[in-house]
Amino acid sequence: MNQYCAVLIDVVSIQKYIFSSNELRDNLGASHIVKTLFDDLPVSALAQACNLKETEVQKIIAQWRENPAKIMLDDDPSLPFEIGVFSGGKALILFRKKNEANEFVKKFTKELLLKAPGMQLAVAIMEGFSPNQNFPEQIAELYAQMMNNRNRYFPVTTLPAHSITAANSEGETISTHYNTDEGKYIDYKTAAKQAAGKEAQSILKRDYAELLEGYSFPTRVDRLGQKEGDSYTAIVHLDGNGMGNWFQQSTSLADYRLRSINMVRITEQSFRRLIAEVVKMIDKLKDVPGFEIKDNLPLRPLILGGDDLTFICHGKLGLFLAERFINIWTKTANRELDSLPDKGFSACAGVAIAKTKYPFYRTYQIVEELCTLAKECHREEGGSWLDFYIISGTKSGSVQSIREAEDKDHDYQMYFGPYVLDNPEHEKSINRLLDGLNYFNNDSEHWTNPHLKELRASFYAGPEFLKTFLIDMAARGGQLPEHARIAYQMRGYGDGKTPYPDMIDIMEFYPRVLLERRESIAKVTN
Incomplete structure (x- = not known):
């Protein structure tokens, strides 16, 4: 039985990293950094840790998707590592030697300080890891160790400032990068996100070109087809139910890889179908009060990976599109995947609707809470659930506390949901x-x-x-x-x-x- 040293890496608080800014372009860039984090960034660190050329590392990295059933470390004793899985801000890497695993973690996290400042990782390392035996128990132990490390260590992931350098508007990091578009200095975290945002927009346009029919994905919150004087925006956050347990039920590394590959494929395939349906509806939407669609689609993805999806859209599309995506995703997953949860795949969604000028980060905090409230219903009764909230600028606090305060003044609950979809x-x-x-x-x-x-x-x-x-x-x-x-x-x-x-x-x-x-x-x- 061949055993290796396993390294599990996870991005801590992905949503906080992505939505720490009220600027959509910064959010888009941060999302792209997370999505592509393990595509190119580990190459240099792996090459240095394992004494390989970067071209050799790139060939090894490509193999896990091209041959998911093959364990290369078993077949080729000369290989120092192989990729278990790279997906959705998570990575599982197997090393032949523990010292090379430790060296990789050091070099990779150091490189993050420059390429993805502000991003925090949780890491777990386990020796004696077998890709083919007792896999569910081993992966569960790795995740438990990672969660323990996440709660014990709080690394500083931004470079310290000099006292003579101006801080950014949040007072967090130094402003040393000059933004020629805005004519002012910005901090290096924002600069990294904005550079990634431009790349993300180009890739998104390329990948969906055949569906867009001349429309573009907007890069500003107020360019989603809203009409001045009647301008609302919706943020929709969707999450598959029990997906962590489903992945940990994998019988082997090959099974784990296939589940990851298929889940990414189904989520992206479902979103492509949603985009196609929206494009077909645009002519009718143009006649609806509150819509003024010109060159941009009335929605765009913010986070798209695995079973996790967050998108922003015109405020009058949020409820419809949330339900529609869940229906598409669950039917596709239950039809095309072999290893199903006991009651099939289901998902929950939160939909927050607000005036377009309402603070973006606050809207996202609300939509995340709404998804959590929907998941509480799933845990009690099963199925797919949706919770929504129309934000009023006159009320503050959590959604739960606002609803409870309203209920105290009446003989009945004013909000009836969350709502079950299936x-x-x-x-x-x-x-x-x-x-x-x-x-x-x-x-x-x-x-x-x-x-x-x-x-x-x-x-x-x-x-x-x-x-x-x-x-x-x-x-x-x-x-x-x-x-x-x-x-x-x-x-x-x-x-x-x-x-x-x-x-x-x-x-x-x-x-x-x-x-x-x-x-x-x-x-x-x-």
């Missing part, structure tokens, strides 16, 4: 939410915009005001949409919950053309 009979099914929205849209005789605003105000005013308003509406022939419980329709709430404020809140952010598109997709898939 269980239409559940009372919190997204189908029920959108059916109710459709009902209000179609009954414009009774539910005009002023009536809907009055209905929403009545929910906030309390049960007595709500009762009076519903009696008045019933006398005019206006009824609430049917729902899972008769109490909801009869008096607007039941068991301390009400589903109707959510329907009213999303009317502005779920245009009729998208409801029609969703209905047509359902007819085809059913």
Whole structure:
């Protein structure tokens, strides 16, 4: 049984590194650095640590994707290392000698200070690692060691400043790079991200050229097809459920590699399909209030790797695209992969909608919390879930604390979600939410915009005001949409919950053309 020294590397707090700036171009550059971190950057460190030429290292690196079932260290005793997996900010590398593994970690982390300043890594090293025997136990032990190291060591990953050098606007790092476009000095972390951002834009345009039909991916938050005076942006964060456990169930290194390769392929394939569908809808979207699409697509990816996806889009597309991507991704993964979780693949999403000028980093913090809240529902009931929040500049704190504060002032919860995507009979099914929205849209005789605003105000005013308003509406022939419980329709709430404020809140952010598109997709898939 051949045994080697395994090195597991993971980027700590990827989202914090990517979204530490309010500038979209910086976020795009940081995302590109993470995505390509193990493509070129380790070459020099591996060459020095293993006494090889860089061309030799590049050939070895390419092999894990080209021949995932082959363990080269077993077949060629002269090789000093091979790649286990490079994917999504993670790397598993096998070395024949421990001293070369240690030397690589030293040189690689040193190089990061210059090429990716501010990025933090967690590292685990294990001797006696076998690629083919007891793999699940070994990989679990590696991950446990890495998590322990992550919580014990907090390395400084930015170079110290001189007292005579100006700090950046956040007071973090020295401003030594002159930005000719802006005519000012910027810090070296931002300079590295902006340089990577230009490369990312070029690669993205090349990779999606056949789908774009002349449109471009925007590099500014306010270039997503919004209209001045009605300008909203949505950030959507999606994450597969239980993916860490699924990867750790791999029976061998070859199995682990294939899972990684296939998951990246399926996620990118699903996003390409989403892009193609958006391009086909653009002509209809141009007629929707709040849209002013010219040369740019109304969405672009921010993080795209493995089972993890974050994208930014026009505020009125966020809910539709989040559900659509999860449906595409789960169906593709469950159809094309052999080793499935017990109940199949599922995913959760958070959708945060805000005025375009709202701080970008704050919006991302909210969307990350929303995805976490959706995952709590998955852990309790299984399935794919979505949580959303429409950000108001007048409220601060976490989404959970804001919702809890609102609930204290009423006899019922004002927010009904999160919503389940793959269980239409559940009372919190997204189908029920959108059916109710459709009902209000179609009954414009009774539910005009002023009536809907009055209905929403009545929910906030309390049960007595709500009762009076519903009696008045019933006398005019206006009824609430049917729902899972008769109490909801009869008096607007039941068991301390009400589903109707959510329907009213999303009317502005779920245009009729998208409801029609969703209905047509359902007819085809059913």
